[in-house]
Amino acid sequence: MEGVLVTCEALASLEGECVRCLEPIDDDVDVRFQELFLYDDQAATAGYDPEDDDGVSMLEDDLLDLEPLLRDAVVLALPFQPLCEEDCPGLCVECGARLADDPEHTHEAPIDPRWAGLTELQHDED
């Protein structure tokens, strides 16, 4: 009676990068939403102003504008921190290598910068 109830399902493809290792990610999201689009005259009777962005969807000349709803639904479905894998180990803090490619990756214990000068003495001895 008041408008058109829209039930929508959309599949969107995602492209991004892992927040830990910067590896590109390709993924899909499947979003569903439902919205009541009020008829213009119904909206007017209910006191909604079409110029106001008061969160009420209205039919515009018998057309539905799904874009803002779709955008909101997809944004909410996006992972806050996208990962290439659940347990992505990220990058090596020493050299930036991707640890998932090289899990055995190690470095010699870093030298405390306050003692770094001593390594020169050691080289002199050599």
Ligand SMILES: [Zn+2]
């Ligand atoms: Zn990753």
Ligand SMILES: [Zn+2]
């Ligand atoms: Zn490294």
